[in-house]
Amino acid sequence: MRASRFMALAAGLLASGAVLAAGGDVGQAAKQATNWTAIVMFGLFVAGTLWITKWAAAKTRSAADFYTAGGGITGFQNGLAIAGDYMSAASFLGISAAVMASGYDGLIYSIGFLVGWPVITFLMAERLRNLGKFTFADVAGYRFKQTPIRAFAASGTLVVVAFYLIAQMVGAGQLIKLLFGLEYWVAVVIVGALMMVYVLFGGMTATTWVQIIKAVLLLAGVTFMAFMVMAQFGFSPEALFAKGVAVKAAIAEAAGKTPEEAAKAGEAIMKPGGFVKDPISAISFGMALMFGTAGLPHILMRFFTVPDAKEARKSVFWATTWIGYFYVLIFIIGFGAITLVLTNPEFADTAKGVIKGGAGTANMAAVLVAKSVGGDVFFGFISAVAFATILAVVAGLTLSGASAVSHDLYATVFKGGKADSASELKVSRITTLALGALAVTLGIAFEKQNIAFMVSLAFAIAASANFPVLFMSVLWKDCTTKGAVIGGFLGLISSVGLTVVSPSVWEVTLGNPKGSAWFPYTSPALFSMTIGFVGIWLFSVLDKSAQAAKERADFEAQQVRSETGLGAAGASGH
Template sequence: MSRITTLTRLTAATGFAMVPGFAMAVGTLEGTVEKQATNWTAIGMFGFFVVMTLFITKWAAAKTKSAADFYTAGGGITGFQNGLAIAGDYMSAASFLGISAAVMMQGFDGLIYSIGFLVGWPILTFLMAERLRNLGKFTFADVAAFRFAQTPVRVFAAMSTLVVVAFYLIAQMVGAGQLIELLFGLDYFYAVIIVGILMMVYVLFGGMTATTWVQIIKACLLLGGATFMALMVMAHYGFSLESLFAESVQVKTALATADGKTPEEAAKAGIAIMGPGTFVKDPISAISFGMALMFGTAGLPHILMRFFTVPSAKEARKSVMWATVWIGYFYMLTFIIGFGAIVYVLTNPNLITHDAKGALALVGGNNMAAIHLAQAVGGNVFLGFISAVAFATILAVVAGLTLSGASAVSHDLYATVVKNGKADSASELRVSRITTICLGLVAVVLGLAFEKQNIAFMVSLAFAIAASANFPVLFMSLLWKGMTTRGAVIGGAIGLIVSVGLTVISPSVWEVTLGFEKGSAPFPYTSPALFSMTLAFVSIWLFSITDKSRRGDQDRDGYLAQEVRSETGIGAAEASAH
């Protein structure tokens, strides 16, 4: 039976009224939305997974004796394991929940996330993975500061890391809060607090070992669950993408008709999901957004940190190869899941509501599109499985993010800058754990502030900042002899400040989050990367070539030693041992 027919019959049978932008119950018109019945099957599976991962944390805590164990699992992870863990780290709530929601709402334009998030990996594979492993120890600042003055570069790197981590954390906390709110019927406020507490427990006691194994297990489960969802959707259409797309267009046309549009306007709105322009509306936004997603990957501190968990540069390359395979496969699935949500979720009036502005929305928030689809294709048991996996996805990513933020403070600031490289392992670990608690509290506050944002979009802002601050400094320090400490710090700081500033005055934050009038945002584009990243590169070049100081000469002279170490790995093993 056609989903359009199902939508029509449900509307007639249940007394749902088709009103502007959505199908909704008559009771909703009066401001009351019926809460879904408590799903004990889903809650049981959810609880089982949380308990299982806590046992992993307990096991890992017994193995975490030193700072090296805490930050990099002692460098004992294989390339294949690390590839799965990177995929687990990267396939975040934004990937699974946010991209599928974006495809459901905007169709073809949602694909920019999938492609954008993926194409950064060749850059990491061919330009950075081996060099990072040979030059670094715990954090990307070890690489960025290799031949430069330690204090200014590490202070910049730590600040940049914390800002990127904060923006990335927002998306994970919002996704987790909405998921628990939907499953347990808890208020969003308490849901976010619960996530914050669990996150702190994982990182405080398990460190990188626990985080790695939670990421590996979660990656396997997520790939399996997403494959099942995509297969169930495709099986309904005889594995014909054309049939799936055709019915998706019909659903969107029906919703537009219910919105009061003329048949011609409705048909145009329906077919619009098969072409670009519903999300990225102009070439500058498209280029800027694409740059953020592509180059931001190579500047994410929690991803870069994973290259220090393997024993050699060869294993680092193997890590990226496996990560690219799993991530590429997963992003193909999210596109099918997004279109599946159009035909399975948007045709179910029980799942449709509206937001404060009267726009189409799902029960539990638009980010829950994949969760609702899981119930539609697999019932309560599969809903429980996908909910547990989605939550594990969030916990694993949040743990990796928190770990990178904590290491930036304890290793880069405390051990290297404050203690001048003379901090003992125990005090460094103590600072790291205090930072973890602080980051947990910040994550809760930010999760509450950004409740209504699409989480894939929030992550894209973190990518824009990483592409503007971290990537130019790393890239130039690895490949350009003429770069100096002054160029690195001033250029990186300009990229960081401009990207954060333009993000705040962009429509996504200025209008959606801060509540200013629509059209009043001073910066009109979706992403600042085109402007802030270009400015960062130009600033690094300008302030380096005009640096005639003695320190600048030392920085340039140190490039040869860095190049030999980065290309051959000579000296890397000794440095990791200390």
């Protein structure tokens, strides 16, 4: 019965998608003509992943199956899935565009995203798997009072998920409007509907396989692109960078700069200083990317899908390998955009050095490199992969949000840990529908807004709220419930508050006069993360209650389990 309901919904969704796609090449001038190659390839991806979701639906019987695929994913598979979850459209499209615009500075994003992984490898992965069950709150709250710590963890998770979801949905809408010729709202609705199907019916099993397939396709695509870019320059990085410098210098000269000024402008792309203006901004931004990675709920959740701590460690090794490889190639593709896209009159205004089409089209740098090196067929493939990238990330985010509501709030806080698996699963699915509807609504509402800050805000919140609580609860004996909850909420509130009064929101998004922002830095992480850690330390030290004494005494047992795995649930023991 369930499978037939699934197939009916899937068939209806595909049919409506095909109708919308066929009628999508009318409307705003900013849209391109319908890209049928991309639509066919995307249709094949969707059909394949819907078949996987049908297969996964038959295996998803309990809450453990829904949240963690029953703990039956191998380290290698989980590493690919983590990479698929992490290599978002912001990475693929955004970083290549940042490299095209600022050259060397684009590397700050790549390195910042990457260096969070050693923190997870050496401090978190095994402890997460040994202590946790479904969500990171299981780990953070292992020896604490459940109601307050779960309330905090669910709040932190939902705020991070909301901002990350908005960015992904707006990105999806803009991407599909440009590439497939669909209306913006139609693209957002299709992404939301597909994501709900994956999560509702297939849970973590389907989401994992969607992420693995997407990771393989994306890695194959960027490998071919980077190979073809390097082939244009005899596989010499020096020749590629020299051409990039020459192109930027020519653009500066066309803008009226003297030859000396133009030469300096060209050389500037090989130096830092393009968009990180001072040391405090650089440190704060780097901290958000580095420690935010170790606090993202949809990434942390993946460590509960493997059978044991050894596989958790192995999955981080593979994830780091694939993600590092991906970011090296993205840097090459960004320089490929400078040399192949900005010099091509079909794609760019070569005198101004900008991609044609107005605001937002800089993010199309990577897909235009694909068209330059592989023609229309490869352009269609990369377009479909970019959309698949958004789908995979959105599915992972939705699942972590649903688990925060159903497992942390419903089962543990409201039901006092006495909820049965079936009712927890039902609440999870209702939450998935609600989150899907919210994501679509917010995606449409934020169409015109600057969304770059939303991704960095998600990382800043994760670094300021989730990471300090996770870190201190696992590694510091004197951490207490009161300290973790108050410090965590201080980090959460300060990171959101400081971002709202920063130039990127106060001036750019809210339209206040230039120079009126109360907080001068773009990323609040250096300050809000400090507030979070100090809050946890201060309120834990001041807590002299009997409950706090018991929590300190329980640390030794927690430490033994976190480091040895004794008593941890196995693959079938969830």
